[in-house]
Amino acid sequence: MSERSRVLILDFGGQYNLLIARRVRERGVYCEIKPYNTTMEEIRQFAPSGIIFTGGPSTVYEEGAPKCDPAVFEMGVPVLGICYGQQLMTLMLGGTCKAGQVREYGKAELWHNSSSLLFEGVRQQSVCWMSHTISVDQLPEGFVTSAKTKDCPTAAIENPERKLYGVQFHPEVMHTEEGTLILENFLYKICGLSSEWTMAAYSKQAIEEIRQKVGNGRVLLALSGGVDSSVAAALISQAVGNQLTCVFVDHGLLRKDEGDMVEKIMGEKFDMNIIRANVQDRFLTKLQGVTDPEQKRKIIGEEFIRVFEEESRKIGAVDFLAQGTIYPDVVESGLGKSAVIKSHHNVGGLPDHVDFKEIIEPLRLLFKDEVRALGLELGLPEELVWRQPFPGPGLAVRVIGEITADKLAILREADAIFREEIANAKLDRDINQYFAVLTNMRSVGVMGDERTYDYTLALRGVVTSDFMTADWARIPYDVLEKVSNRIVNEVPHINRIVYDITSKPPATVEWE
Known part of the structure; x- marks a missing residue:
């Protein structure tokens, strides 16, 4: 990967910012997201070959609206402004914007000027995704209009001589039919x-960066057994070898037989130094009576850190704490001006005093499918790399309401049956995430001519390319029927099964 084969994405706080990065990476181009107020010195040091301005919730005319340094336009580097980014470019270069007579939100027919390089090969008429009330009115000097919709005469503008381009629509979302080609x-x-960004290149770069950062220090990794922490463990292990110690916290919130499987694969197969901390009772005691999901996450996050501190004291001086944080974790815990949707134990809930010099998060810029590709690149077995995603707080956020040992036992058995039947139906690679949730709702049922009053179990399955958005999985009825029959017959205290058909948004993938 050449030094300048990279794109800088300036973040103005829009909801699709991470998707822009994902789409650029899919095209084999490395990119990073940085705040809109990144200094010119930092931008020049990054040395981008192109810059993308994201969308954002602000109005360009309002006081305090986010603006970048205008010197970015003098770098001679191509710039693409998306939605708010187009409006900001217009305003900063001497044009004007105004509120449209009609608010455009959703799908719109786009017509483009075929002479524009940005639309080369794009159908002259196609569907795009709009989300705006403000649009460009007067173009800056040297700019021309290259596309329009029924209600937006400046759906795309450009100054090809200066390589400055703007689009009012969102090419990064799947609803824009020709968005991929436009990008x-x-x-x-x-x-x-050109397409140079690969997980092989990332692996090589990340290993070298970890070596330089760690030096002769010792690393303690939070090994949860999920895909993310396992890949992080393999990556750091290749970088620093036996300087890495993995602490596997068995907090009693894992899936059926998960603890033993994790210890066997990561310890025996990859010869990693693993300490297993069996602290189930400790976590259950801390969580007793707690029903609020955010409080659950904070408690679990803090206890994780406390356990790591204790284990690090047993093994001697430890300089770094490593975590398997990935991009969706970061954005859902609050990135820049984005609202916090839910905190994640590996990016939120850290105590004020942590007995480590620094935290290492080598996967922080990767999406889930990139993490899997990296895991295969590092030699991890497919059965581990393609395991179902699992939240850091484990089953704590899949038991709604108070957590008890009995509820966890019920959920483990039901979840195992669901996952087994999805695999038997050969749907395990088609559905990106699927799991069971034990609700705190009980209802009347009939079993063996007797009245029951037991729990309702919810099943969840989603399909997604990046976990930033997701659609509910259309699992065949016969598979759902088999799962339901097995669970109510084999798992005590469940007499009703429901299937979640909500997409993300408005829901999240997890229930809590």
């Missing part, structure tokens, strides 16, 4: 980049 045109034809 490719910007990256390949306008920025002159």
Whole structure:
């Protein structure tokens, strides 16, 4: 990967910002997201081959609206402004914007000027995704209009001589039919980049960066047994070898037989130094009576850190704490001006005093499918890399309401049956995440001519490319029927099964 084969994404706080990065990476181009107020010194040091301005919730005219340094336009580097990014570019270069007579939100027919390099190969009429009330009115000097919709005459603008481009719609979302090609045109034809970003290149770079950062220090890894922490363990192990100690916290919130499997694969197969801390009773005591999901996450996050501190004292001086944080964790815990949707134990809930010099998060810029690809690159077995995603707080956020040992036992058995039947139906690679949730709702049922009053179990399955958005999985009825029959017959205290058909948004993938 050449030094300048990279794109800088300036973040103005929009909801699709992470998707822009994901789409750029899918095109084989490395990119990073940085805040809109990143200094010119930092931008020049990053040395991008192209810059993308994201959308954002602000109005360009309002006081305190986010603005970047105008010197970015003098770098001679191609710039693509998306939605708010187009409006900001317009305003900063001498044009004007105004509120539209009609608010555009959702799908719109887009017509483009076929002479624009940005739209080369794009159908002259296609569907795009709009989300705006403000649009460009007067173009800056040197700019021309290159696309329009019924209600937006400036759906795309450009100054090809200066390689400055703007689109009012969102090319990064799947609803924009030709969005992928539009982004490719910007990256390949306008920025002159090629597809060089691979997990092989990332692995090599990350291993070297970890070596330099750690030096002769010792690393303690929070090994949860999930895909993310396992890949992080393999990556750091290749970088620093036996300087890494993995602490596997068995907090009693894992799936059926998970603890033994994790210890066997990561310890025996990869010869990692693993300490297993069996602290089930400790966590259950801390969680007794707690029903609020955010409080659960904070308690679990703090206890994780406390356990690591205790284990680190047993093994001697430890300089770094490593975590398997990935991009969706970061954005859902609050990135820049984005609202906090839910905190994650590995990015939120850290105590004020942590007995480590620094935290290492080598997967922080990767999406889930990139993490899996990296795991295979590092030699992890497919059965581990393709395991179902599992939240850091474990089954604590899949038991609604108070957590008890009995509820956890019920959920483990039901979840295991669900996962087994999905695999038997050969749907395990088609459904990106699927699991069971034990609700705190009880209802009347009939079993063996007797009245029952037991728990309702919810099943959840989603399909997604990046976990930033997701659609509910259309699991065949016969599979759902078999799962339901097995659970009510084999698992005590469940007499009703429901299937969650809500997409993300408005819901999240997890229930809590």
